[in-house]
Amino acid sequence: MPIGVLISTPLRPYAGxxxxxxxxxxxxxxxxxxxxxxxxxLLKHLSQRGKLRSFVNVCPHSDDIRYLSKDxxxxxxxxxxxxxxxxxxxx
Amino acid sequence: xxxxxxxxxxEQMHRHGEETYPYECCGVLVGxxxxxxxxxxxxxxxxGNTCTDxxxxxxxxxxxxxxxxxxxxxxxxxxxxxxxHSHPDHPAQWSVTDLxxxxxxxxxYVITSIEKGRAVLxxxxxxxxxxxxxxxxxxxxxxxx
Numbered sequence: 001m002p003i004g005v006l007i008s009t010p011l012r013p014y015a016g017x018x019x020x021x022x023x024x025x026x027x028x029x030x031x032x033x034x035x036x037x038x039x040x041x042l043l044k045h046l047s048q049r050g051k052l053r054s055f056v057n058v059c060p061h062s063d064d065i066r067y068l069s070k071d072x073x074x075x076x077x078x079x080x081x082x083x084x085x086x087x088x089x090x091x
Numbered sequence: 092x093x094x095x096x097x098x099x100x101x102e103q104m105h106r107h108g109e110e111t112y113p114y115e116c117c118g119v120l121v122g123x124x125x126x127x128x129x130x131x132x133x134x135x136x137x138x139g140n141t142c143t144d145x146x147x148x149x150x151x152x153x154x155x156x157x158x159x160x161x162x163x164x165x166x167x168x169x170x171x172x173x174x175x176h177s178h179p180d181h182p183a184q185w186s187v188t189d190l191x192x193x194x195x196x197x198x199x200y201v202i203t204s205i206e207k208g209r210a211v212l213x214x215x216x217x218x219x220x221x222x223x224x225x226x227x228x229x230x231x232x233x234x235x236x
Contacts, residue, residue: 008161010197019165088142089150089176089192089200091186
């Protein structure tokens with residue numbers, strides 16, 4: 001089914017400068033695969049050694065997939081997957 | 092290229108840092124990118140610091156909150172253009188930790204020093220470069236009425 005993926009600012013240069021990309025998927029894993037098939041330059045910014053980079057958060061609705069079923073997390077047609085890098089820091 | 096922000100929003104960020112002192116405050120800057128890479132800030136959205144074990148020295152904004160703010164911003168035709176946080180009794184200068192944890196290339200990282208509970212100085216830094224070679228560069232803050 002068609003699912004929208006919201007691309008945050010730092011990733012847009014590698015996604016054709018698009019802020020929203022439509023993918024076809026039943027799970028988050030399928031959505032990410034379709035995403036990098038459409039925009040191969042995204043791959044190295046999302047993953048490292050076959051795993052999602054630690055600071056990349058993939059969130060269907062608002063929960064990170066790390067706390068759901070990871071790549072197997074199912075998606076509904078009304079879902080929008082957001083890919084957002086972490087925000088942290090300090091002295 | 093500069094970060095344009097109103098004096099009212101700057102004051103709001105200062106108050107946030109003073110209210111959370113001695114802990115670090117944090118928030119998201121929403122606005123728009125202009126054609127030459129500058130940014131205009133429309134809103135400074137205070138966020139919760141989810142770093143509960145050492146909030147005097149660290150901040151973290153939950154991904155769920157960033158997702159919500161990003162979606163709301165995009166629905167309104169805006170974007171996330173940066174983030175702000177405070178340094179309690181430390182200079183308004185990025186630290187090794189700030190750089191290590193910065194991942195929003197092209198966005199501004201605004202830091203306010205809060206000394207003994209009072210906002211003293213605010214600086215902005217632009218994150219540039221790929222993850223493996225990123226750096227924070229000084230960025231001019233244009234304060235508009």
